[in-house]
Structures are given as C-alpha cells and as structure tokens.
Amino acid sequence: MPPADQYWSELRSLALESGLHAVAVTSAEPLQRAREQIEDRLARELVNGMQFTFRNPLRSTTPTASVEGARSIIVAARSYDLRDVSDTGEPSKYPAKVARYVWHDHNAELKKSLEVVKKKLKSDGHRAVVFADDNSVVDREVAWRSGLGWFGKNANILLPGAGSYFVLGCIVTTADLPVGSPLDDGCGPCVRCLSSCPTEAIVSPGVIDANRCLSWLLQKPGVFPREHREALADRIYGCDECQSTCPPTQRSVVAGEVPVTLTSRHRRHLDALWMLEVTDVELLDACDPWYIHERNPLWLRRNALVILGNIGDPSDAEVRRVLDSMLRSAEAVLRSHAVWACAKLGLTDMLTIVDADPDEMVQNELAHLPTCRDDL
Numbered sequence: 001m002p003p004a005d006q007y008w009s010e011l012r013s014l015a016l017e018s019g020l021h022a023v024a025v026t027s028a029e030p031l032q033r034a035r036e037q038i039e040d041r042l043a044r045e046l047v048n049g050m051q052f053t054f055r056n057p058l059r060s061t062t063p064t065a066s067v068e069g070a071r072s073i074i075v076a077a078r079s080y081d082l083r084d085v086s087d088t089g090e091p092s093k094y095p096a097k098v099a100r101y102v103w104h105d106h107n108a109e110l111k112k113s114l115e116v117v118k119k120k121l122k123s124d125g126h127r128a129v130v131f132a133d134d135n136s137v138v139d140r141e142v143a144w145r146s147g148l149g150w151f152g153k154n155a156n157i158l159l160p161g162a163g164s165y166f167v168l169g170c171i172v173t174t175a176d177l178p179v180g181s182p183l184d185d186g187c188g189p190c191v192r193c194l195s196s197c198p199t200e201a202i203v204s205p206g207v208i209d210a211n212r213c214l215s216w217l218l219q220k221p222g223v224f225p226r227e228h229r230e231a232l233a234d235r236i237y238g239c240d241e242c243q244s245t246c247p248p249t250q251r252s253v254v255a256g257e258v259p260v261t262l263t264s265r266h267r268r269h270l271d272a273l274w275m276l277e278v279t280d281v282e283l284l285d286a287c288d289p290w291y292i293h294e295r296n297p298l299w300l301r302r303n304a305l306v307i308l309g310n311i312g313d314p315s316d317a318e319v320r321r322v323l324d325s326m327l328r329s330a331e332a333v334l335r336s337h338a339v340w341a342c343a344k345l346g347l348t349d350m351l352t353i354v355d356a357d358p359d360e361m362v363q364n365e366l367a368h369l370p371t372c373r374d375d376l
Contacts, residue, residue, distance in 0.1 A: 024146035028070035031061035034141035048210035077166035095269035099238020132169030147180030153205040154193035154242035163249030193242040309341030
C-alpha cells in the first residue's frame with residue numbers, strides 16, 4: 001500500500017476524472033459541532049417538522065454508526081451551475097420556477113462518480129460506503145471540517161472561487177487518509193443573502209428558520225402558510241434567492257463544463273395550469289427527482305394553486321375553468337387553496353360553489369379572503 005499522501009493523491013485524481021469538481025478529506029470522528037447546532041435548532045423550534053439529519057442527530061453526526069471502524073470521510077462536490085442552459089420544453093403560459101439544483105438529477109451523477117472512488121477503495125481492501133442526499137451524514141459539516149469550503153451566512157457551503165452551486169456527497173471509509181482543516185470565512189461583512197430572502201428566513205448568519213423557508217414550505221404537507229403565499233411568487237420547487245444574490249457565487253468560475261442536457265423531464269419551469277390538469281402519474285413522472293411527501297401529487301398541485309393566484313390572468317378562460325375544477329375537488333386542501341387563488345385574482349364570484357363547504361379548512365379560507373393582487 002502506498003503512503004497515505006500518495007494514496008490520497010491517486011484517489012483525488014480518480015475522483016476529479018470521474019466528474020467531481022472538488023474533493024477533500026476529514027476524519028470520521030463525531031461531528032460534535034453539528035450535533036450541538038441540530039439540538040439548538042430543535043430547542044428553538046426552527047425545524048418545523050423537517051426530518052432528514054434532524055430525525056436522529058446522534059446517528060447523522062456519528063459516521064462510525066454507519067460504517068464500523070471508519071477512519072476517514074472523503075467529501076465531494078459536483079457543480080450544478082447551469083445558468084446558461086435554456087429550457088428544451090414547450091413554452092409555458094404560466095411558468096412555475098424550478099430551483100437550479102433540480103433542473104437535472106445532479107445527485108444521481110454525483111453518486112455515480114463517488115461509486116468509482118468507492119470501487120477503488122474496496123479493491124484495495126478498505127470498507128467504503130457512499131452517502132449522497134442521505135440523512136446518515138451531515139455532509140455540509142463534513143465539507144466545512146475538511147476544508148472543502150466555508151459556511152456562508154445562508155448556511156450553504158461556498159467553495160473558494162466557485163461559490164455554492166454544488167451538490168455534496170461523502171464516502172465514509174476505513175482507509176486512513178490525510179485530513180484537511182477548516183478554511184477562513186470568505187463572506188466578510190457581506191449580508192446580501194440575509195436581506196434577499198423573500199421571507200426573512202435567515203434569522204442570523206448561518207441560521208435558517210424552516211417555519212419561513214420557502215424551500216421547506218413547498219415540500220411540507222398541509223396548508224401552505226397564508227402569510228408566505230405572496231412571497232412564494234412563481235416558485236414550485238426550491239428557492240435560489242440567497243444563492244443568486246451571493247457575490248462569490250455569482251463571480252464563480254467552475255473548471256470544465258457540466259455534462260448535462262436538459263430534457264422535457266428536467267427543466268427550469270413547469271406550467272402551473274398543466275400541473276393542475278394532468279394525471280397523477282404524468283405529474284409525478286415529470287417531477288421524478290424531487291422530494292415529494294409520500295410521493296403524493298396533492299402537494300405539488302397545492303403549490304401550483306398558490307402560484308396561479310400570484311401570476312394567473314383572471315381574464316383567461318383556462319384559468320377560470322381550472323379554478324372551477326379545483327373548487328369542486330374531492331381534496332379539501334385543493335379547494336381551500338383554490339379559494340385563495342380566486343380571491344387574489346378578483347374572481348370572488350366563483351366562490352359560491354364552496355359557500356356551504358363543510359370542511360373547516362375551506363371555511364377558514366373563506367373567512368380570511370386576501371385582497372386582490374395589486375397589478376389587477
């Protein structure tokens with residue numbers, strides 16, 4: 001077996017050749033700082049029902065719980081900086097915006113590259129397990145501790161000279177590799193991400209309140225909070241605002257090209273009306289890489305109704321027809337959000353359909369009708 005430094009150099013070269021943009025190493029010791037931060041967010045009720053690494057803090061911050069005898073963690077970043085790529089689908093009448101990181105299934109590509117490195121480790125007699133988009137490891141903390149990047153005030157990891165448009169993944173391994181150390185903060189006094197958040201969800205540098213974060217509210221089941229519906233604007237999945245206003249991210253230069261061609265399956269927008277009319281199978285197929293609670297398209301349609309209230313044209317017969325259909329839906333969640341959308345569009349004459357609706361959720365919306373949109 002070659003010396004640790006030489007072996008890591010070989011693994012690093014293999015990782016970069018396989019399509020990863022940056023890699024680093026830290027030890028497999030417990031992520032104590034991350035555990036304390038998770039417990040702090042839970043105690044302050046900033047989690048709002050999120051699970052993932054919050055579900056079992058002890059497990060997600062103890063790498064050896066996933067790989068017995070682990071000594072090192074290789075952490076990798078793959079760019080999703082596709083800012084110059086255009087949609088390949090049909091033009092959309094009411095485009096619902098998809099966050100940049102899911103224009104394509106970058107996590108799938110990330111895992112493929114990590115598997116190449118894992119295969120090399122295992123062939124050399126080491127145990128190695130890949131974790132990407134996985135609740136077993138707090139990958140951002142691993143990335144920080146390894147020196148791959150620093151924590152921005154928006155709680156994302158920023159890579160020097162490359163910003164934060166990256167998905168992260170890890171290989172936890174029994175191999176003993178040379179570790180990196182944390183970088184100095186690269187944000188300085190800049191607070192653009194804090195002021196750009198549509199709902200002021202970044203309550204202090206590096207601390208996100210999931211009760212206000214649009215990315216989480218779009219995924220969480222139940223009623224979309226009334227106080228954040230206008231701020232949602234035209235977003236259907238995720239929110240890029242705190243990254244798109246970040247100077248280091250906007251100045252980023254990522255070596256090489258991201259080998260991605262967008263298809264009708266993975267694109268920058270989906271049509272809000274289309275989402276309310278197609279079958280469950282068609283909708284879920286179009287949104288296949290996304291996290292959707294219990295794979296239930298109900299939550300996607302709920303979000304589309306909020307978007308329609310924000311950007312729809314009340315004089316459009318198609319809009320009225322779809323809203324009429326939603327007011328008659330068997331799902332109270334859809335009826336209630338259709339009530340809000342109608343009111344925002346000034347279509348209160350349509351609400352007689354639900355005047356006697358027995359559902360408390362619908363009646364609550366009728367009792368708190370919003371004012372008509374300012375642009376109407």
